[in-house]
Structure formats: structure tokens, C-alpha cells
Amino acid sequence: MTYTALKLKITQVGDPVLRRQARTLNREEIRNDATQALIEQMRETMLDAPGVGLAAPQIGLALQLAVIEDREEYLKDLSHEELAERARLPIPFHVIINPQIISSSPETEIFYEGCLSLPGFSSKVERNRSIQVSCLDHQGETRLIEASGWYARILQHEIDHLCGNLYIDRMDTRFFTTQANYVRHYK
Numbered sequence: 407m408t409y410t411a412l413k414l415k416i417t418q419v420g421d422p423v424l425r426r427q428a429r430t431l432n433r434e435e436i437r438n439d440a441t442q443a444l445i446e447q448m449r450e451t452m453l454d455a456p457g458v459g460l461a462a463p464q465i466g467l468a469l470q471l472a473v474i475e476d477r478e479e480y481l482k483d484l485s486h487e488e489l490a491e492r493a494r495l496p497i498p499f500h501v502i503i504n505p506q507i508i509s510s511s512p513e514t515e516i517f518y519e520g521c522l523s524l525p526g527f528s529s530k531v532e533r534n535r536s537i538q539v540s541c542l543d544h545q546g547e548t549r550l551i552e553a554s555g556w557y558a559r560i561l562q563h564e565i566d567h568l569c570g571n572l573y574i575d576r577m578d579t580r581f582f583t584t585q586a587n588y589v590r591h592y593k
Contacts, residue, residue: 414451414465419524419572421466428461428468428568430504433546441471445501445544448473456480457522458497459560461567464523472564475499476556492517493555502551505541505565510534511554518581518588519563519573526585529577533559 417423435441444462448471452460458476462469476497481489488494513535520528536554539561543549553561563573574582583592 413454414447416451416455416460416522417464417466419521419574421523423463423466423468424523424567424572425570426463426468427570428463428470430470431542433542436503436542436544436546442544445471445473449475449499452522453477455522459564460522461564463567463570470504470568472502472505472568473499474502474560474564476560493557495555495557497557497560501544502539502549502561502564503542503544503546505539505561505568507537507562507565508540509538511536515555515559516578517559518592519559519577520585521563521573523567524572524574528583528585528588529573529579530581531559531573531576531578533562533576537561539565 448460448465451465452473452475458480459472459474461472474497478496481494481496484494511534514532515535516530516532518528519531535558537558539551539553541549541551551561566572
């Protein structure tokens with residue numbers, strides 16, 4: 407018998423859950439069957455979208471939980487120059503729970519960013535080039551993540567979701583654009 411995870415509906419901008427501070431989870435909650443099933447459903451939903459990260463508020467749950475994966479296949483349409491400029495490499499699937507940014511570099515980078523909760527649009531967003539994140543993993547074990555480049559951007563984007571923030575709160579509004587215009591004029 408094969409198991410197929412149920413894909414969840416992605417909450418769209420304007421829903422109040424996206425503006426709430428999400429609550430933390432304890433180790434018992436993390437390890438229970440319902441949370442483990444939720445993680446699998448979130449992974450399937452993220453991959454189906456497709457996206458590189460999905461936070462629980464984006465599926466209507468104000469929980470400090472996000473899934474992340476930047477697959478090799480997502481990078482194939484980018485040139486070597488674009489990959490190098492963004493410091494973008496594949497990121498294996500993992501879960502961050504109750505994440506806290508404990509340090510960040512003073513250096514920042516500005517790139518276009520989009521969001522599954524605001525589909526069809528993107529804008530330039532300034533983010534720290536590298537960060538350190540303390541969190542729990544899918545089994546409730548403590549992890550320290552050191553990330554730079556695109557991975558650091560993904561982590562900051564997802565952690566923002568858990569704090570009730572969206573990229574539109576940080577964007578340079580002069581560069582807010584539809585995805586079609588981004589591809590036509592800026593890519």
C-alpha cells in the first residue's frame with residue numbers, strides 16, 4: 407500500500423493568520439502523529455506549488471513550523487552566473503520549528519522574491535547575506551543552522567511568516583511587479 411499525502415490549500419494574502427505571531431510547539435507536540443502527518447502534507451503542498459519553503463501560517467495554522475527544500479531541478483533554468491550571483495545551491499528537505507535568528511551578517515543582498523501566499527508577483531527584497539538559526543527539527547532535536555546566500559534568504563522569508571510578516575513588508579515598492587513582467591524585463 408502506498409501513502410499519498412493530501413495537498414493543502416495555501417492561504418492567500420489578506421487572511422489574518424498570515425499576520426499573527428505563530429505559537430511555539432513543544433517536543434511532545436512535534437513528535438505526535440498529527441504533526442508528523444502535517445509535515446508530510448506541507449512538503450507535498452510545497453512541492454506541488456512549486457515552492458522552496460512553506461510555513462504553517464501559509465496553510466492556515468499559526469504554528470512555528472516551516473518546511474524547506476530547494477531541489478536541483480529548480481535550478482536548471484538558471485545560468486551559472488545567476489546561480490553564482492545568488493549563491494544558490496540545492497537544499498535537502500528539512501523542517502524548522504520554533505526558529506530564532508541568533509546572528510546575522512551586516513552584509514546584505516538584494517534580489518527579487520516571491521511568495522506562494524501572494525502568487526504572480528515579486529519585488530526586490532533586502533536580506534542578510536548570512537545568518538545563524540537555532541531551531542528544532544522534525545523530531546524535536548535542537549539544531550543550529552548556518553546559512554548563506556539563497557538558503558539564508560529562504561530561512562529569513564519563512565521565519566518572517568512565523569512572525570506575521572510578508573516579503574511585501576520589506577520590499578522596495580518601486581520594483582513590485584507581476585511575474586510576467588519580471589520574466590520579460592528583469593530576468
